[in-house]
Each structure stands twice: as structure tokens, then as C-alpha cells.
Amino acid sequence: MIKPIKIFLVVLSIIGIIFAAPKISEKIFAQSIEDIAAGSKILVLNYHQVNNNFNPLAVPINFFDAQMNFLASNGYVPITPEELYQGLNGDLELPAKPVLITFDDGYIDNYTNAYPILKKYGMMATIFVVPAFIGQNERYMTWDNLKEMEQNGITIQSHTLNHRALEELPDDEIRSELLNSRLVLEEQLGHPVEFLAYPTGTYNLHIAGIARDVGYKAAFTVKYGNVDIGSNMFALERVPIFQTANTMKNFYERIEFRQSFEEFGWTKK
Ligand SMILES: [Zn+2]
Numbered sequence: 001m002i003k004p005i006k007i008f009l010v011v012l013s014i015i016g017i018i019f020a021a022p023k024i025s026e027k028i029f030a031q032s033i034e035d036i037a038a039g040s041k042i043l044v045l046n047y048h049q050v051n052n053n054f055n056p057l058a059v060p061i062n063f064f065d066a067q068m069n070f071l072a073s074n075g076y077v078p079i080t081p082e083e084l085y086q087g088l089n090g091d092l093e094l095p096a097k098p099v100l101i102t103f104d105d106g107y108i109d110n111y112t113n114a115y116p117i118l119k120k121y122g123m124m125a126t127i128f129v130v131p132a133f134i135g136q137n138e139r140y141m142t143w144d145n146l147k148e149m150e151q152n153g154i155t156i157q158s159h160t161l162n163h164r165a166l167e168e169l170p171d172d173e174i175r176s177e178l179l180n181s182r183l184v185l186e187e188q189l190g191h192p193v194e195f196l197a198y199p200t201g202t203y204n205l206h207i208a209g210i211a212r213d214v215g216y217k218a219a220f221t222v223k224y225g226n227v228d229i230g231s232n233m234f235a236l237e238r239v240p241i242f243q244t245a246n247t248m249k250n251f252y253e254r255i256e257f258r259q260s261f262e263e264f265g266w267t268k269k
Pocket residue numbers: 104105159163199200
């Protein structure tokens with residue numbers, strides 16, 4: 001005869017399994033620092049424009065929509081630069097398929113075309129802007145555009161003050177480009193600005209050192225690759241997405257790091 005206490009224990013353990021199960025699966029589907037150390041990768045995409053002009057920097061609107069749809073329906077979860085930073089430091093468990101979607105320069109179509117599509121798929125993004133360009137003409141977003149997007153999950157960070165080629169500048173000007181863009185953005189937007197995308201993607205150890213000295217936590221390049229535990233915090237890799245003769249096929253190939261793209265010399269050396 002089965003004693004009531006045994007039935008009680010069996011029922012209790014079944015309940016325990018039911019409640020424990022989601023936690024176990026969450027663990028499996030998240031990336032801990034050990035996972036990243038074991039070779040897990042973090043996808044960082046780099047866009048510039050989203051419009052229907054025939055221009056290599058411009059991803060057509062319907063393709064951008066299809067790309068965000070692909071990410072959302074394939075389990076990619078958007079993260080911020082701060083989350084990426086904390087994940088690489090082991091202070092935060094990242095989703096299993098994290099994606100950091102970035103835009104450079106602050107073009108107006110980021111607001112008019114990309115932003116509604118990002119919202120539609122719940123795919124938030126980070127925009128690296130140039131204070132000297134903001135609101136200057138119809139090509140660029142205004143401060144009001146930036147503030148509105150920040151209230152809805154978009155992160156604004158620095159792409160230097162004037163978008164000058166840093167490697168050609170003397171130290172005091174490099175310092176000014178990096179520091180003053182931070183200060184202007186912090187003043188206008190009211191939050192810390194601690195992440196940088198190098199203009200034209202170029203950087204060297206000297207520039208990276210100045211970026212660290214003036215208060216950035218990390219900086220992004222256009223070096224093609226995924227971010228992982230071996231990445232330099234001041235030379236983070238991104239996957240550039242732009243218009244090609246076969247934009248969607250190339251998008252899938254790029255985010256999957258197919259061999260064909262190594263031939264372009266965009267991979268990590
Ligand atoms: Zn740029």
C-alpha cells in the first residue's frame with residue numbers, strides 16, 4: 001500500500017519539475033560568460049541609410065523590413081551597447097542570439113524609414129550620431145527626432161563631433177573630437193554617452209587609448225566579424241549591411257560568415 005506521504009512527495013516533485021523546467025530551458029537559451037568564452041558569438045550589424053535611392057550605403061526599405069523580420073522570427077533578441085559591454089565582462093547573461101543593430105551618421109531616414117520598421121518587429125537599435133550634423137540640413141535627424149526615439153528604446157551614442165578622419169589629426173584635435181561629442185550629446189540628451197563608433201571605421205591603438213582616456217567604455221569599428229571574448233573592447237567588430245546586386249542573399253551570407261565574404265578581406269585577420 002502506498003502511504004499518503006509518498007504520494008505527497010511524488011506530487012511535490014512533479015510540481016517541482018514543472019516549475020523548474022522553464023528555468024532550465026532559459027539557462028540553455030542564454031549566453032553566459034562561459035558560453036562566450038567557449039566561442040559563442042555576438043552579432044553586431046552596421047547600417048547607414050534605409051531608403052530607395054540607388055546608393056551602396058542605402059538598404060532599400062523593403063529589404064530592411066525583410067531583414068528585421070528575419071531577425072525577429074529567428075529568435076534574435078536586440079541588445080544595447082551597455083548590455084554587450086556587461087555581457088563581455090561577465091556581469092550580465094545575454095540572450096542566446098543577441099543582436100546589436102547599429103546605424104552610423106544619423107541620417108534622417110533612420111527616423112522616417114528604419115524606426116517604424118524597428119518598432120514593428122520589436123528590434124531596437126543604437127545610432128551613432130555626429131553633433132555637428134544634427135539638424136544641419138534635411139539629410140540628418142534633429143535633436144527632437146533623437147529624443148523621441150530614445151523615449152521608445154533607441155540608444156543614441158557618439159560618432160565624434162565633426163566626423164573627421166581621426167588618424168590625420170594631432171592629439172589635441174582627436175581628443176576634442178572624442179570628448180566634445182560626448183559632452184554635447186550628454187548635455188542635449190541627458191544621459192551618459194560611453195560608446196563610440198570610429199568615423200570611417202578607422203582607428204589605431206593611439207586613438208583607442210585617447211577614447212578610453214576621455215571616458216568611453218568601448219568603441220566599434222567596421223572590421224568585419226562577430227564580437228566574442230577575444231574582441232578588443234576598443235576595436236569591436238561589426239557586420240556591415242549595405243545595398244548590393246543581391247542584397248538579401250548577401251545579408252544571410254554576411255550574418256552567417258560564409259566563405260565568400262572572407263574573399264573581400266572584411267574578416268578578422
Ligand atoms: Zn560615419
